[in-house]
Amino acid sequence: MSAAAALPAVPVSGCGDAPVLRERGQREVFCGLTGIVWLHRKIQDAFFLVVGSRTCAHLLQSAAGVMIFAEPRFATAIIDERDLAGLADCNDELDRVVTRLIERRPDIKLLFLVGSCPSEVIKLDLSRAAQRLSRRFSPGVRVLNYSGSGIETTFTQGEDACLAALVPEMPAEPGTARSLLVVGALAEVVEDQFLRLFAALGVGPVRFLPSRRASELPPIGPGTRYILAQPFLNDTARALEARCATRIAAPFPLGVEGTTAWLTAAAQVWGTPAARIAEAIAPAATRARAALGRIRERLDGKSIFFFPDSQLEIPIARFLSRELGMKLAEVGTPYLQKHHLAEELAMLPAGTMLSEGQDVERQLDRCRAAKPDIAVCGLGLANPLEAEGMTTKWSIELVFTPIQGFDQAADLAELFARPLVRRAKLMV
Amino acid sequence: MQLAVWTYEGPPHIGAMRIATAMEGVHYVLHAPQGDTYADLLFTMIERRSKRPPVTYTTFQAQDLGGDTANLFRQAVLDAYERFRPQALLVGSSCTAELIQDDPGGLAKTLGLPIPVVPLELPAYQRKENWGASETFYQLVRACAGPHVPAPGTRRARGSAPRCNILGPTALGFRHRDDVPEVERLLETLGIEVNVIAPMGATPADLARLGDADFNVVLYPEVAGQAASWLKRSFGQNFTTIVPIGVGATKDFVAEVAQLAGVPAATANGTLRLPWYSRSVDSTYLTNKRVFIFGDATHAIAAARVASQELGFQVVGLGSYSREFGREIRAAAATHGVEPLITDDYLEVEQQIATLQPELVLGTQMERHVAKRLGIPCAVISAPVHVQDFPARHSPQMGIEGANVLFDTWVHPLMMGLEEHLLGMFREDFEFNDGAQPSHLGHGAPSQLGKEAAPAAQPLPAPAAVTPHAAAGDPSAAVIGTLVVAWGADAEKELKKIPFFVRGKARRNTERFAQERGIGTITLETLYDAKAHYSR
Numbered sequence: 001m002s003a004a005a006a007l008p009a010v011p012v013s014g015c016g017d018a019p020v021l022r023e024r025g026q027r028e029v030f031c032g033l034t035g036i037v038w039l040h041r042k043i044q045d046a047f048f049l050v051v052g053s054r055t056c057a058h059l060l061q062s063a064a065g066v067m068i069f070a071e072p073r074f075a076t077a078i079i080d081e082r083d084l085a086g087l088a089d090c091n092d093e094l095d096r097v098v099t100r101l102i103e104r105r106p107d108i109k110l111l112f113l114v115g116s117c118p119s120e121v122i123k124l125d126l127s128r129a130a131q132r133l134s135r136r137f138s139p140g141v142r143v144l145n146y147s148g149s150g151i152e153t154t155f156t157q158g159e160d161a162c163l164a165a166l167v168p169e170m171p172a173e174p175g176t177a178r179s180l181l182v183v184g185a186l187a188e189v190v191e192d193q194f195l196r197l198f199a200a201l202g203v204g205p206v207r208f209l210p211s212r213r214a215s216e217l218p219p220i221g222p223g224t225r226y227i228l229a230q231p232f233l234n235d236t237a238r239a240l241e242a243r244c245a246t247r248i249a250a251p252f253p254l255g256v257e258g259t260t261a262w263l264t265a266a267a268q269v270w271g272t273p274a275a276r277i278a279e280a281i282a283p284a285a286t287r288a289r290a291a292l293g294r295i296r297e298r299l300d301g302k303s304i305f306f307f308p309d310s311q312l313e314i315p316i317a318r319f320l321s322r323e324l325g326m327k328l329a330e331v332g333t334p335y336l337q338k339h340h341l342a343e344e345l346a347m348l349p350a351g352t353m354l355s356e357g358q359d360v361e362r363q364l365d366r367c368r369a370a371k372p373d374i375a376v377c378g379l380g381l382a383n384p385l386e387a388e389g390m391t392t393k394w395s396i397e398l399v400f401t402p403i404q405g406f407d408q409a410a411d412l413a414e415l416f417a418r419p420l421v422r423r424a425k426l427m428v
Numbered sequence: 429m430q431l432a433v434w435t436y437e438g439p440p441h442i443g444a445m446r447i448a449t450a451m452e453g454v455h456y457v458l459h460a461p462q463g464d465t466y467a468d469l470l471f472t473m474i475e476r477r478s479k480r481p482p483v484t485y486t487t488f489q490a491q492d493l494g495g496d497t498a499n500l501f502r503q504a505v506l507d508a509y510e511r512f513r514p515q516a517l518l519v520g521s522s523c524t525a526e527l528i529q530d531d532p533g534g535l536a537k538t539l540g541l542p543i544p545v546v547p548l549e550l551p552a553y554q555r556k557e558n559w560g561a562s563e564t565f566y567q568l569v570r571a572c573a574g575p576h577v578p579a580p581g582t583r584r585a586r587g588s589a590p591r592c593n594i595l596g597p598t599a600l601g602f603r604h605r606d607d608v609p610e611v612e613r614l615l616e617t618l619g620i621e622v623n624v625i626a627p628m629g630a631t632p633a634d635l636a637r638l639g640d641a642d643f644n645v646v647l648y649p650e651v652a653g654q655a656a657s658w659l660k661r662s663f664g665q666n667f668t669t670i671v672p673i674g675v676g677a678t679k680d681f682v683a684e685v686a687q688l689a690g691v692p693a694a695t696a697n698g699t700l701r702l703p704w705y706s707r708s709v710d711s712t713y714l715t716n717k718r719v720f721i722f723g724d725a726t727h728a729i730a731a732a733r734v735a736s737q738e739l740g741f742q743v744v745g746l747g748s749y750s751r752e753f754g755r756e757i758r759a760a761a762a763t764h765g766v767e768p769l770i771t772d773d774y775l776e777v778e779q780q781i782a783t784l785q786p787e788l789v790l791g792t793q794m795e796r797h798v799a800k801r802l803g804i805p806c807a808v809i810s811a812p813v814h815v816q817d818f819p820a821r822h823s824p825q826m827g828i829e830g831a832n833v834l835f836d837t838w839v840h841p842l843m844m845g846l847e848e849h850l851l852g853m854f855r856e857d858f859e860f861n862d863g864a865q866p867s868h869l870g871h872g873a874p875s876q877l878g879k880e881a882a883p884a885a886q887p888l889p890a891p892a893a894v895t896p897h898a899a900a901g902d903p904s905a906a907v908i909g910t911l912v913v914a915w916g917a918d919a920e921k922e923l924k925k926i927p928f929f930v931r932g933k934a935r936r937n938t939e940r941f942a943q944e945r946g947i948g949t950i951t952l953e954t955l956y957d958a959k960a961h962y963s964r
Contacts, residue, residue, distance in 0.1 A: 026504070027487045031463025051429075053523035053552060058438040059466045077429040081553040084527075093429040101431060117461040117524035121493075150463025151490040151524070361511060380468030380480065387478030 025359025031150030032158025052116030173221030184230030291410035440560025520548035610827030723810025725753030
């Protein structure tokens, strides 16, 4: 395909007011603790201490795979029977554990006490513990708290809770000078690409939340315009607005179309002329379209079914349907935040089946009935569905892989093309 | 509270899942918060199972924590029964549900299901995975076989051929899949019929038939010991106490089984190669290689015997995370003349490995990583393990083929004998030096160069103040007493000429030697004086 090939004609779109199937039942999803697995790599001077049970520790080591051995900056303070029986005061125990940890790891500048289901159920007040420990260890170490418990958070909502806890720590920006805050953990390569594009668009200064170091949090004030890079940042957005920052509404920077609209939304706030926007974006967008064109042949007309996982499902479904010609059998999301997804929903093909929440057995029945060409699901379901003859794409990779921006658009498409190519190749 | 980065065992409900997943016709309804379904992927990914584990989780959320979690649980039980129609149902709580104090057993009983409903009491804040597996298996065996227990004093009727059950193999068990056929082969040679294998592949109906066997073969005491004791009390079935890992243990196991079955002992040794491989001259270099062993009690104790009696290694450390088997571990350590290490804190294990500087580590996935960090060869002998230790090929630990597998697996990470010899001869060789990997490990493996930091010129912080990982990271961090030992340039250079696989030990010995004599700077003379002093 030529690089200049325009986007295909898209069917009538708009799911803004479409009905959503809301289900309750068994949910096959991760809890928010899982966010630690990528957050601890992102914020290089932070340590994450989960206060929970052996199950929490086991989950983290299962999710972290081999990363647990590369000087991990996370651990679990495992509650035991003495803590529950009141033989040991939970707060004293926590202080003891934290003191020992900070002695051992003098490099820690920020410590997150991360709440879990057990700590929430026994009503252990970790926010007060964080304040107390902050006083004790200041100025060397700040101690913050958020909850990554399964009863309150699903998978990527752990990042939301973590960033929301960082917002009050951001220094105040004096005056009303405009700055752009990009919110949501992105791979460093993606951050750097966006910085270059924003510079070409005349947008700046640009800062990121989370910053690479907790000790260098970006300042915030009435001049701050923030734009979400991830769709799951409900509480963080609210906290930013409480500090007088203003949101720039945009679809999410996935695919050529999403990235273009996302960058354009920011550039328009800065008053960049349309001609300059087109000029700044053109090289990367053209390159990305050409790369996508090669993958489109493999995905065009194929149907896809999303099980809920990360809240990335709707933007990715939008990208796959509009830029690669895929048909959406069902798009499931653990939580549908209509306000932040308004632009995305408007771009979905009309009549797309949306579902929020999950009853996993019923959803599996629907998936089998739909016979999609590819099902996007978690690792607990992927192999069993493959054994039933279905092609799957495991969804966690969409969170751990750089997928945003022009130069990752083809990588994102490739993630879905590869399982289909593999199925076609294997002859035994 | 206990600070943990790594846990050798999961919580006890994971053990219950391992039993339910191993069996057919059993379903487990687990009262648990959203997120606990992560456990499914241990089975679907690490073990590559093609079916979801037979577990329904209630996955309650904060909004459910009013009064209707009990109702949620009841509904989950009814839905699971309707959908899966199991022959038996396990019900229980995960750690969080234990705190909200719904009573799964009582709630399920009120539903009047027409199948056995087995409530599991698994104290998540005191016990761990293997205990959970053992307790679950015991409760299931009791529930299914209990109704068939004969009246006291009933004499066992003997069939024409002796029959036994094989107890213990589970889902997510280290090499359980391949151990079972090896043990079946040993029994077949003796003319013993296998009545039921459980939990792996068994149904509740099979468990009901357990009493039909003459005795029980216990492959993994961590899982099946408790059930076997109950079967002995209820049905008068004796059970085996020897685990057939290694040549000697296999022979002893066969003798024990033959005695229980009342038949003459016989083994088909046709394919047994370990003894000859171990006697062949290339294996001479294995003599007294210092090995550190850690794992579950069964595998660690078995490995120590194989290492010392069948490969001629010297066991310098033996330990286990199986606290329930402390007595057995202590007894085994005594026979090898080493201090037992019973801990579930991997930092203690790491410290011990760093101190002992063994030439080979046999352990779990965790020791594999510790050994990698310390640059010591390592092989895996016990769970917890990663996906590569659920191999496609037949790879037992038990019986005849198991012994062959052990030889290959443990020797592979070490140098080939001749290669090791050449390293000693040509240690300054431009192509053939410490930086060069063992040829059989290919070029992808990390180089040994730069593994040794420069000698410490100032005292390092006391162990309490170092990071958990750095504690073991720098082999030159030996500050004994108050005197800091420095290395002279010549001695440092000479140390580099010692093959890397014994260099850590040489460094430590020399430093200790210097300390004891109040020598502040290690010279060439000191190095060789120490070598002479410690030479065995």
